[in-house]
Amino acid sequence: MSELVAQVRAWAGSAQRIAVLTGAGMSAESGVPTFRDAQTGLWARFDPQQLATEEAFRANPSLVWDWYAYRRDLIAKVTPNTGHLALADFGRRHPARLTLITQNVDGLHQRAGSAGVLALHGNIFEDKWVDAPKACCKQDAAAAGRPPYCDRCGNLLRPAVVWFGEALPLQTLDEAQAAAKSCDLMLVVGTSGVVYPAAGLAHMAGGRVVIVNPEPTELDDAADAVLRGTAAQLLPALLAD
Numbered sequence: 001m002s003e004l005v006a007q008v009r010a011w012a013g014s015a016q017r018i019a020v021l022t023g024a025g026m027s028a029e030s031g032v033p034t035f036r037d038a039q040t041g042l043w044a045r046f047d048p049q050q051l052a053t054e055e056a057f058r059a060n061p062s063l064v065w066d067w068y069a070y071r072r073d074l075i076a077k078v079t080p081n082t083g084h085l086a087l088a089d090f091g092r093r094h095p096a097r098l099t100l101i102t103q104n105v106d107g108l109h110q111r112a113g114s115a116g117v118l119a120l121h122g123n124i125f126e127d128k129w130v131d132a133p134k135a136c137c138k139q140d141a142a143a144a145g146r147p148p149y150c151d152r153c154g155n156l157l158r159p160a161v162v163w164f165g166e167a168l169p170l171q172t173l174d175e176a177q178a179a180a181k182s183c184d185l186m187l188v189v190g191t192s193g194v195v196y197p198a199a200g201l202a203h204m205a206g207g208r209v210v211i212v213n214p215e216p217t218e219l220d221d222a223a224d225a226v227l228r229g230t231a232a233q234l235l236p237a238l239l240a241d
C-alpha cells in the first residue's frame with residue numbers, strides 16, 4: 001500500500017463524519033460507460049450531453065426514450081463492484097459516520113446494500129410525466145409506446161432523472177450540502193467534477209477532500225490528496241477497519 005493510501009486510510013479511520021460523492025467512474029468497473037467516455041455500438045454517434053435534455057426529448061422523444069431504454073437494459077445486466085460493496089459494508093459497520101451522495105442514476109449503490117443514498121440526479125428505472133400530470137395521466141395505465149403516453153391527453157412518460165438545465169431535488173441537495181459542510185473527510189470518487197451543483201459539494205466540504213480517480217479532474221486543485229487509481233481497487237483498501 002502506498003504511503004498516501006495509508007494516510008487516507010488513517011484519515012478515514014479517525015473521521016467522525018465521512019461524506020462520499022460518487023460519479024459515473026464509480027460504476028465503470030461494473031461495465032457502465034461513463035458520460036464522457038466514447039459511447040459504444042449503436043449510440044457511438046450520439047453525445048449523451050445532447051440527449052439528456054428536455055429540449056432533446058421534446059424534439060425527438062423516441063430517440064431519447066430508446067437511449068434510456070438501452071441504458072436501462074445495460075444497467076439491469078451489471079452488478080455492483082468491489083467499490084460499491086466496500087461503501088455498503090462501511091455503511092453497515094458505521095451507519096452514523098457515512099453519508100453517500102451519488103450523481104449516478106444506476107442504483108448500484110442501493111443494490112450493493114447502501115442505505116440512505118442521496119441520489120442527486122434521480123433514478124433511471126423510474127418514470128415521470130413530461131408535462132404536469134392531469135387526472136387522466138396514470139403511469140400504470142400508460143399506453144405502450146416509445147415513450148409510453150396517456151391515451152387521453154397525450155402526455156408522455158420520461159425517465160425520472162435530472163437532465164441538463166434542470167433543478168436537482170431540493171431536499172436531497174440540502175441534505176447533501178449539510179453532509180458536505182459537516183464532514184471531516186470527503187471522498188470524491190469517479191467524477192470529472194464538471195457538473196454543478198454536484199461538484200460544488202467538494203468546495204463546501206468542512207474537512208479534508210480526497211480524490212479517487214485514475215485521471216485528472218477539475219477538483220484536484222481543491223483536494224488535500226489525489227489518489228490515482230480506480231474505485232474498485234482503492235475503496236476496499238481505504239475503508240477497511
Ligand code: OAD
Pocket residue numbers: 022023024025026028029034035036037049052103104121161162163164189190191192193194195212213214215216217229230231232
Ligand atoms: P463523467 O463521465 O464526467 O466522469 C467520469 C469520471 O470517472 C472521469 O473523471 C474518469 O476519469 C473517472 N473514472 C473512469 N473510470 C474510473 C474508475 N474505474 N474509478 C474511478 N474513476 C473512474 O461522469 P460524472 O462526473 O459522474 O448528469 O458526470 C457528472 C454528471 O454529468 C452525471 O451525473 C450526468 C452527466 O451528464 C446528469 O445526468 C444530470
